[in-house]
Amino acid sequence: MIRSAGLRDLDTLESIENASFGRDAWSSGQVRDELVGDRIVLALVDEFGVRGYASLRMFAPDAELMRIAVGLGSRRQGVGSELLEAVQDAARARGAERLLLEVADDNEAALALYRRAGYRETGRRRGYYRSGSDAVLMELGLA
Numbered sequence: 001m002i003r004s005a006g007l008r009d010l011d012t013l014e015s016i017e018n019a020s021f022g023r024d025a026w027s028s029g030q031v032r033d034e035l036v037g038d039r040i041v042l043a044l045v046d047e048f049g050v051r052g053y054a055s056l057r058m059f060a061p062d063a064e065l066m067r068i069a070v071g072l073g074s075r076r077q078g079v080g081s082e083l084l085e086a087v088q089d090a091a092r093a094r095g096a097e098r099l100l101l102e103v104a105d106d107n108e109a110a111l112a113l114y115r116r117a118g119y120r121e122t123g124r125r126r127g128y129y130r131s132g133s134d135a136v137l138m139e140l141g142l143a
Contacts, residue, residue: 002086005043005053007035012050013043013069020069024104024129039066042086044079054083056090063091063142065101068110080113088117092142099140104133114138 052070119138128135
């Protein structure tokens, strides 16, 4: 089930964030800001709890996928694909024409997910992440 995430999920989202992004993980404050700000934060939840989350920022006529992260024990089970589809639907429902994102060039699993979903590369930011990885800029038309 996909539902809106809230402050009750903060500890779990922080744990998923740190496991997913290591040195490039958001701080506790940044995760909290996502939950209390104007972002759309969705969580995929099952009987075992939160398995992953995604954060979406709207800025008409576009939307930006800020984060998508899946817990270590839930990877390669379709969680990322479900979350990606949910944020695309949320962006479309709010009138977005494009969904933009950036992803580390060494994150092969995420790049494969986005490419399978039809995203195309539009540019790069060299050495963007603390890890030294480039950011690959991607977009998907939602019309």
